[in-house]
Amino acid sequence: AQSVTQLDSQVPVFEEAPVELRCNYSSSVSVYLFWYVQYPNQGLQLLLKYLSGSTLVKGINGFEAEFNKSQTSFHLRKPSVHISDTAEYFCAVSPGGSQGNLIFGKGTKLSVKP
Amino acid sequence: EPEVTQTPSHQVTQMGQEVILRCVPISNHLYFYWYRQILGQKVEFLVSFYNNEISEKSEIFDDQFSVERPDGSNFTLKIRSTKLEDSAMYFCASSTTGSTGGYTFGSGTRLTVV
Numbered sequence: 001a002q003s004v005t006q007l008d009s010q011v012p013v014f015e016e017a018p019v020e021l022r023c024n025y026s027s028s029v030s031v032y033l034f035w036y037v038q039y040p041n042q043g044l045q046l047l048l049k050y051l052s053g054s055t056l057v058k059g060i061n062g063f064e065a066e067f068n069k070s071q072t073s074f075h076l077r078k079p080s081v082h083i084s085d086t087a088e089y090f091c092a093v094s095p096g097g098s099q100g101n102l103i104f105g106k107g108t109k110l111s112v113k114p
Numbered sequence: 115e116p117e118v119t120q121t122p123s124h125q126v127t128q129m130g131q132e133v134i135l136r137c138v139p140i141s142n143h144l145y146f147y148w149y150r151q152i153l154g155q156k157v158e159f160l161v162s163f164y165n166n167e168i169s170e171k172s173e174i175f176d177d178q179f180s181v182e183r184p185d186g187s188n189f190t191l192k193i194r195s196t197k198l199e200d201s202a203m204y205f206c207a208s209s210t211t212g213s214t215g216g217y218t219f220g221s222g223t224r225l226t227v228v
Contacts, residue, residue: 043221043222044217102149106155107157
């Protein structure tokens with residue numbers, strides 16, 4: 001069975017500082033990896049995804065993530081955050097061969113302070 | 115940008131009553147999903163729907179739940195005889211290609227069972 005662990009439930013950071021949100025997964029099969037963002041009172045929006053190929057993937061809003069197979073990690077990074085990045089971020093995996101059922105982590109609340 | 119629309123945004127129901135949560139997926143999408151998020155917990159997969167039938171379902175999706183695509187545009191989740199523990203945010207999602215395409219999520223319906 002697959003599982004996703006987001007180690008930090010809350011990450012406070014000052015505006016223009018870099019941020020890394022951590023995600024580790026466990027799976028006995030190959031997986032697709034995703035990061036979603038949820039702004040207050042909104043649905044889940046896809047930030048980026050890793051399916052295959054280059055391990056560094058770039059997404060919307062200046063975010064990027066790096067797939068590390070040996071460490072089973074898919075950490076999300078942004079070099080300089082804005083107040084508008086305040087939201088909850090979810091890491092998710094989709095087991096290879098499924099029709100896309102996502103297994104989510106518990107989420108990390110990013111709080112950007114001025 | 116195309117959206118997945120969910121109605122209502124918030125529904126309060128009495129324990130034992132039936133509720134129907136409604137979703138309008140993006141028109142050219144072929145895969146449809148329901149997820150739920152109990153307050154403070156992970157987003158959990160409920161069911162996927164493709165080619166007018168359920169393709170996968172989780173252990174949560176028992177006989178109390180059913181899905182339907184009644185008219186080619188709407189996608190509904192019915193919960194019979196609601197229980198207190200059914201209180202959650204329910205998200206609908208749709209996709210063109212299953213997991214590789216990523217999903218478009220709706221804003222969710224917050225169901226409160228009293």
